Amino acid sequence: MKKIKAKDVDVFYGKKQALFNISLDIEENQVTALIGPSGCGKSTFLRCLNRMNDVIDICSVKGEILINDFNINDKSCDVVRLREKIGMVFQKPNPFPKTLYENVSYGPTIHGIAQSKQEMDEIVETSLKKAALWEEVKDRLHEPGTGLSGGQQQRLCIARAISVRPEVILMDEPCSALDPIATAQIEELIDELKKEHTIIIVTHSMAQAARVSQNTGFFHLGQLIEHGSTDKIFKNPDNKKTQDYITGRFG
Amino acid sequence: MNLILFTFIVLLGFTSYYFGRKKAYSIQSTKKRLTALPQFYGYYLAIWCAIPAFIIFSLWAIFEPTIVKLLILSDYSNQGYLDDELNLIYEKTKALSRGQFTGEITPFIKASAEKYLSLRSIAQSSKAVIVLSIIIASVAYAYKRISSNSRTREPVEKFLNAVLFTASLAAILTTVGIVFSLIFQTIDFFKVIPLFDFVFGTHWYPAKAFVRDSSEALDPSMYSDTFGAIPIFAGTFFIAFIAMCVAIPIGLMSGIYLAEYASVKVRQYAKPLIEILAGIPTVVYGFFAALTVGPFLKELGTSMGLEVSAESALAAGGVMGIMIIPFISSLSDDVITSVPQSLRDGSYAMGATKSETIKRVIFPAALPGIVGSILLGVSRAIGETMIVVMASGLAANLTLNPLESTSTITAQIVVILIGDQAFGDPKTQAAFALGMSLFLVTLCLNIVALRVVKKYREKYE
Numbered sequence: 001m002k003k004i005k006a007k008d009v010d011v012f013y014g015k016k017q018a019l020f021n022i023s024l025d026i027e028e029n030q031v032t033a034l035i036g037p038s039g040c041g042k043s044t045f046l047r048c049l050n051r052m053n054d055v056i057d058i059c060s061v062k063g064e065i066l067i068n069d070f071n072i073n074d075k076s077c078d079v080v081r082l083r084e085k086i087g088m089v090f091q092k093p094n095p096f097p098k099t100l101y102e103n104v105s106y107g108p109t110i111h112g113i114a115q116s117k118q119e120m121d122e123i124v125e126t127s128l129k130k131a132a133l134w135e136e137v138k139d140r141l142h143e144p145g146t147g148l149s150g151g152q153q154q155r156l157c158i159a160r161a162i163s164v165r166p167e168v169i170l171m172d173e174p175c176s177a178l179d180p181i182a183t184a185q186i187e188e189l190i191d192e193l194k195k196e197h198t199i200i201i202v203t204h205s206m207a208q209a210a211r212v213s214q215n216t217g218f219f220h221l222g223q224l225i226e227h228g229s230t231d232k233i234f235k236n237p238d239n240k241k242t243q244d245y246i247t248g249r250f251g
Numbered sequence: 252m253n254l255i256l257f258t259f260i261v262l263l264g265f266t267s268y269y270f271g272r273k274k275a276y277s278i279q280s281t282k283k284r285l286t287a288l289p290q291f292y293g294y295y296l297a298i299w300c301a302i303p304a305f306i307i308f309s310l311w312a313i314f315e316p317t318i319v320k321l322l323i324l325s326d327y328s329n330q331g332y333l334d335d336e337l338n339l340i341y342e343k344t345k346a347l348s349r350g351q352f353t354g355e356i357t358p359f360i361k362a363s364a365e366k367y368l369s370l371r372s373i374a375q376s377s378k379a380v381i382v383l384s385i386i387i388a389s390v391a392y393a394y395k396r397i398s399s400n401s402r403t404r405e406p407v408e409k410f411l412n413a414v415l416f417t418a419s420l421a422a423i424l425t426t427v428g429i430v431f432s433l434i435f436q437t438i439d440f441f442k443v444i445p446l447f448d449f450v451f452g453t454h455w456y457p458a459k460a461f462v463r464d465s466s467e468a469l470d471p472s473m474y475s476d477t478f479g480a481i482p483i484f485a486g487t488f489f490i491a492f493i494a495m496c497v498a499i500p501i502g503l504m505s506g507i508y509l510a511e512y513a514s515v516k517v518r519q520y521a522k523p524l525i526e527i528l529a530g531i532p533t534v535v536y537g538f539f540a541a542l543t544v545g546p547f548l549k550e551l552g553t554s555m556g557l558e559v560s561a562e563s564a565l566a567a568g569g570v571m572g573i574m575i576i577p578f579i580s581s582l583s584d585d586v587i588t589s590v591p592q593s594l595r596d597g598s599y600a601m602g603a604t605k606s607e608t609i610k611r612v613i614f615p616a617a618l619p620g621i622v623g624s625i626l627l628g629v630s631r632a633i634g635e636t637m638i639v640v641m642a643s644g645l646a647a648n649l650t651l652n653p654l655e656s657t658s659t660i661t662a663q664i665v666v667i668l669i670g671d672q673a674f675g676d677p678k679t680q681a682a683f684a685l686g687m688s689l690f691l692v693t694l695c696l697n698i699v700a701l702r703v704v705k706k707y708r709e710k711y712e
Binding site: 050052055057079080081082083084087088090092094095096097098106107110111157160161164 | 514515593594595596597598599600602603607611615
């Protein structure tokens, strides 16, 4: 089942073209990894999927991105609803300067999801449990989220993202600022989350892509060189560039 | 004479720098490695020139007048003069030597004046000789001493450290000095006027204290009901309040607009334009308030059947608020802009709109800075003088009607210190008491501001 279908996506920063003609389908309830050397456009592509590129003035996106067969680049698309459905976790943990509770309840509050304080408490608890953070923080929900360790902060950001029950979670190098133990925890979490969410993860670590993903797309210089099942890409890629990158000959 | 000497010493300093560096280069040319860059050798010699010069100049400035005075007055000793009379004689001598003495010239004083002039010229020339010889000696000594492995970098760095320390010490000592001058005069004031009357009195009428014969003995009872500070404190806070009512909303909103909504191009032009407001001298705001806004408000009020004074608290406070807008707008713009983009991204990615992001994420994160900018605006408002003097009148009315005229602490200090005044007069000392209260108020504001900022820092970092 295809969750997202990108067709001929071009992205420009001012006059400079960053992505060329990307067409990529994303499978539902699986993890898709986007790999490639720095500056190849994988993060840019990820940010197309929840229209985060709107925030950048000079950035323009062309082409069709269908999510549940609805083109999100269409004028009728409501960005607020879109981003409710498509959550995002960033490279550097970015908890808000608020309490843990307020961090997780942020999304439900702005989307009016919880009807009562009790319901909100439940949402916060389930989200933190799903993010495997509940046991560590349940006694200090009203302390600032910025007081946590890096790995805990990142799991808090994941809890924040899943609090509105998004269908898709975009992860932009979620472990690049974390130590190996925190990375392992997040990877375990990703495996758990894919039961309910479709996950797209940008990563620099080939090992991570191999560990967590079922599908992989390889980007190079703004082009999608190859995509397919992770097994195939890592063991038997069609393209020589992919082969070279995977085996560490460049990038 | 002093100027020539000074120029000469500066030239000497440059010369010793040059020689020090030259010697360093010549050491270097013998393939020896220096312990520091050649410039340091130059600076090192220049310091050997500057420090002795500074010490001798200071000593001279301290001791020369005392010694000259002693020598002059030794002619008058054992003649039964009192200390005060001797001082007077010395002052007359000095005045005569400068050709500024207008009284009767006695032969004694004339002789003293001549002696004074000759002593001064001896002192000057001996100073020049001593300074120059000591400098040359010390530079020569240092020049001989420097070699490839002498330590020049450390003394130079230490010297710089000392110079910078002295500079900040001067600033701190000045502050302390000002505070002490305030304190002593204020204490004198409160010896005559009871503290209770000052703090709780409701009549401020300092002119009453001045209309008296100076030979008359100080009679505390005549000052009762004269120095009650409540009306001017009330006026100060009232006008500051009006000003902040104008400045906070407009300043904050324009700051948010500039930081979050304005396109690069708009920001590029709008920000300097707003900052121009901060460059307008307050006296210009003052006559804008007095000659444009005041009469306009009066006319507007009259047409609505209200009685508006031409000099009203509203005119002064409103214009003061306009004056403060750029502080708040520019500072909060800076603070908001410095909130990391990652927080904005995080909020947008949750589906928050721009205004929700600002209200729920950016504003709380920027709050310490914003509170800081507001408190800075408040202390400007409380300390502002010119606009109030020109636009809100000088009579200290106790009123909460913004359409009437009222006065502030700063304006009253101006009123008191304009024109005739005598030291030791309660009316003059009242200015110090007011200055002291003003200082205390702004000090408290600053402390509160720092605490607020610190509290939020602790919470969120």
